[in-house]
């Protein structure tokens with residue numbers, strides 16, 4: 079059917095692919111956007127503008143490997159929308175990266191940044207690689223070459239990368255150094271998630287997990303009038319986000335009864351000692367054979383008997399085959415895009431409350447914003463201030479979404495998207511179309 083908003087062209091997602099080649103995640107991201115766009119009564123003329131990425135950069139990164147061979151890695155930087163400020167979003171090193179995945183993540187980042195009222199647009203980067211198989215030297219060479227390749231589009235007021243799956247503060251340190259060497263000037267705020275010794279913010283590493291905890295805590299207090307004490311929680315994914323979320327929820331008296339990584343997980347109905355599991359994971363690179371619980375599969379984790387399920391791994395883990403078997407009454411999306419639209423519908427029908435990704439996992443980019451501000455000011459905050467400001471931002475975002483959900487009698491994802499898309503649409507409308 080012809081698209082009224084695009085009389086002379088096709089939407090971006092139809093340009094480069096035959097329909098069956100479109101990555102499911104990109105389609106899902108568009109689905110959630112389109113659903114609210116249609117009900118919000120926004121001008122149809124802006125629909126394609128808001129869903130299309132502004133720039134999609136593909137780069138080849140040749141790297142001399144330790145054995146003398148040269149391997150070429152493909153990387154992407156997708157800048158989705160910058161109506162509200164410079165592009166901002168993480169960089170992922172992962173075997174599953176492809177162009178459409180990065181496009182979907184960049185779009186989600188635009189809505190997330192708007193929802194928590196950061197003065198940013200949204201972007202995302204990715205490099206296709208098996209990061210666990212790279213030596214430290216190879217990883218550094220790949221990071222520096224990728225940074226050099228995307229140099230024309232990044233900068234403290236243009237686009238500010240940060241860590242995501244497979245990247246960390248060391249990767250950001252190499253990016254910062256490469257940018258500084260190539261421009262001949264120090265620009266602390268070109269990346270966030272840097273080591274504290276290089277102008278990073280304290281509290282950045284735990285920030286996404288801490289934000290997950292604040293949102294769930296606020297939800298329980300405001301809508302259920304109770305604390306997290308004694309609640310049984312299952313967490314899928316034990317990277318930085320899953321680990322810190324588990325640790326902080328445990329500190330508040332919740333019982334984390336199941337955790338997992340990509341190989342499988344463990345279950346212990348009396349609660350898992352998160353610090354000791356974290357140490358085991360750091361030493362062994364996986365949770366398999368961790369002795370303090372029963373081995374379970376990821377599918378068993380997602381469907382286990384618990385009060386709260388926290389997907390903290392990657393996209394599309396809760397699909398229509400898993401959703402009907404989920405026993406948790408609350409799902410907190412610590413990962414980006416963990417629930418497919420079909421599964422989201424099933425969960426809604428089952429009366430499950432979903433705290434959506436663009437709200438629940440916004441703590442990371444929020445502290446990234448604090449880091450950017452601190453770098454531009456050359457004035458650095460202490461940990462108490464970072465945590466207090468993060469809690470203020472997350473509580474405000476939850477309260478706004480909760481009020482919208484009440485007012486419109488809708489689920490939290492619809493409420494969050496309505497607010498976020500509305501803010502970006504307003505910025506686009508005010509700026510107008512150039513030229």
Ligand code: GLU
Pocket residue numbers: 166167168169238239240241242243270271414439440442443444446
């Ligand atoms: N990668 C994180 C996210 O998905 C953080 C992005 C940032 O700090 O810019 O939100």
